[in-house]
Amino acid sequence: xAKVKGDIVIDVEKCKGCQVCIPACPNDVIGVSKNxxxxxxxxxxxxxxxCIGCSNCAIVCPDGVITVYRKRIE
Amino acid sequence: MDTVTKDDxxxxxxxxxxxxxxxxxxxxxxxxxxxxxxxxxxxxEVLEEMGIQEKTIGIAPVGCSVLAYEFMNIDMQQAxxxxxxALATAVKRLMPEKFVFTYQGDGDLAAIGTAExxxxxxxxxxxxxxxxxxxxxxxxxxxxxPTTLPNMKSSTSPYGRDVKxxxxxxxxxELVAQLPGTLYVTRQAVHTPAAVRRTKKAIRKAFENQKLxxxxxxxxxVSNCNSGWKMTPNQANEWMVENxxxxxxxxxxxxxxx
Numbered sequence: 001x002a003k004v005k006g007d008i009v010i011d012v013e014k015c016k017g018c019q020v021c022i023p024a025c026p027n028d029v030i031g032v033s034k035n036x037x038x039x040x041x042x043x044x045x046x047x048x049x050x051c052i053g054c055s056n057c058a059i060v061c062p063d064g065v066i067t068v069y070r071k072r073i074e
Numbered sequence: 075m076d077t078v079t080k081d082d083x084x085x086x087x088x089x090x091x092x093x094x095x096x097x098x099x100x101x102x103x104x105x106x107x108x109x110x111x112x113x114x115x116x117x118x119e120v121l122e123e124m125g126i127q128e129k130t131i132g133i134a135p136v137g138c139s140v141l142a143y144e145f146m147n148i149d150m151q152q153a154x155x156x157x158x159x160a161l162a163t164a165v166k167r168l169m170p171e172k173f174v175f176t177y178q179g180d181g182d183l184a185a186i187g188t189a190e191x192x193x194x195x196x197x198x199x200x201x202x203x204x205x206x207x208x209x210x211x212x213x214x215x216x217x218x219x220p221t222t223l224p225n226m227k228s229s230t231s232p233y234g235r236d237v238k239x240x241x242x243x244x245x246x247x248e249l250v251a252q253l254p255g256t257l258y259v260t261r262q263a264v265h266t267p268a269a270v271r272r273t274k275k276a277i278r279k280a281f282e283n284q285k286l287x288x289x290x291x292x293x294x295x296v297s298n299c300n301s302g303w304k305m306t307p308n309q310a311n312e313w314m315v316e317n318x319x320x321x322x323x324x325x326x327x328x329x330x331x332x
Contacts, residue, residue: 005078005083006083006090007080007083007084009084014101016105016106016107017106018106018107018108018300018307019107019306019307019308020107020265020307020308020311022308023308024266024267041106053088053090055090055091056267058091058092059091059267059270059271060112060264060265060266060267060270061111061112062102062104062106062107062108062109062110062111062112062115063101063102063111064093064094064097064111064115065093066091067089067091067092067093068089068090068091068092069083069084069085069088069089069090070083070088070090071078071082071083071085071088073078
C-alpha cells in the first residue's frame with residue numbers, strides 16, 4: 001500500500017507562538033520550542049516524524065507561517 | 075522501503091499548502107491566535123482561486139482590522155467608522171464591474187455602523203459584507219460591545235453584562251436575514267480546520283453571488299479575542315465553543331438558490 005509522508009516548514013521568525021496549530025494536528029507533530037524568535041515568542045517546531053501532510057495546521061495558522069509538503073511513497 | 079529524508083519531501087512538486095501571495099509579506103499586527111489573520115488569508119485564497127485580484131476593491135473598517143490594507147495585496151479604501159457599507163455602495167455603483175467587499179468588526183458593523191449596514195442590506199447592494207464578531211471592542215481594550223453576551227465580562231462590564239441595566243446583545247446577522255435585500259446570510263467560525271474550510275466555502279459562495287450580480291451576501295465569522303477575553307488562544311477558542319456558539323449558532327441563516 002502506498003504510504004503518504006508529509007513535512008511542514010515553519011517560518012519561525014513570523015510565528016507568534018499562539019499554538020492554535022497544536023490541537024489541530026492529528027498526529028501531535030507540533031510542539032512549542034524552548035527557544036524564542038527575534039520578537040521574543042516561543043515559536044512552534046516539529047517534534048516527531050509522523051506528519052502526513054494533511055495541512056490542518058497551515059489552515060488554522062492565523063499568520064500563515066506553515067508550508068506543507070506531501071509525498072506518496074510506493 | 076527506502077528511508078525518505080526531509081529534503082526528498084520538501085520539493086516544489088510535493089507542495090500542498092503555502093501562504094497565498096495575495097497577502098503581503100508584512101507581519102500582521104494582530105495578537106497571536108487572533109481569527110482576523112485566518113479570515114484575511116481565506117479571503118485572499120478565495121480571490122486567488124477566482125482570479126479576481128486586480129478586479130477587487132476591499133473596504134477596510136475602523137477597529138483592529140483598520141490596517142487590513144497593509145496585509146491584503148489588492149486595492150483597498152479605508153472608510154470612516156462604521157461607514158464601510160455606504161462606501162462599498164458608492165464604489166460598486168460607480169464601478170459595477172469590480173468586486174467589492176467590506177471587512178468589519180462587531181464594534182464597527184453592529185454599533186456605530188448599524189444604520190449603514192441595515193440600509194445597505196435593505197437596498198440589496200451587490201456587495202459582500204464580511205463581519206468578524208468577537209463580542210467586544212478588541213482594539214480599544216476589550217470594552218463591552220452590542221454583541222457582548224449576557225453575563226460576559228469585559229473591561230467596562232467587570233461583573234458581567236447585566237441585561238437589565240445594559241440591554242440585550244444584538245444578533246445583527248439574524249436581523250439582516252429578515253430583510254428582503256439580502257441574498258445569502260451565514261454565520262461561520264475559524265477556530266478549527268473544518269470550520270475554516272466551511273468559512274472559505276461560504277466566502278466563495280458570497281463572491282460567486284456577486285459575480286452573477288445576484289445581490290448582497292453577508293458572512294459573519296465568530297472569532298476569538300484572546301487578548302480582550304484575557305485567555306490563551308486555545309482557551310479562548312474553547313470558551314468561544316462553550317459560550318458564543320449557543321448564542322450565535324453557526325450555519326446558514328438564509329441561502330439563495332444556485
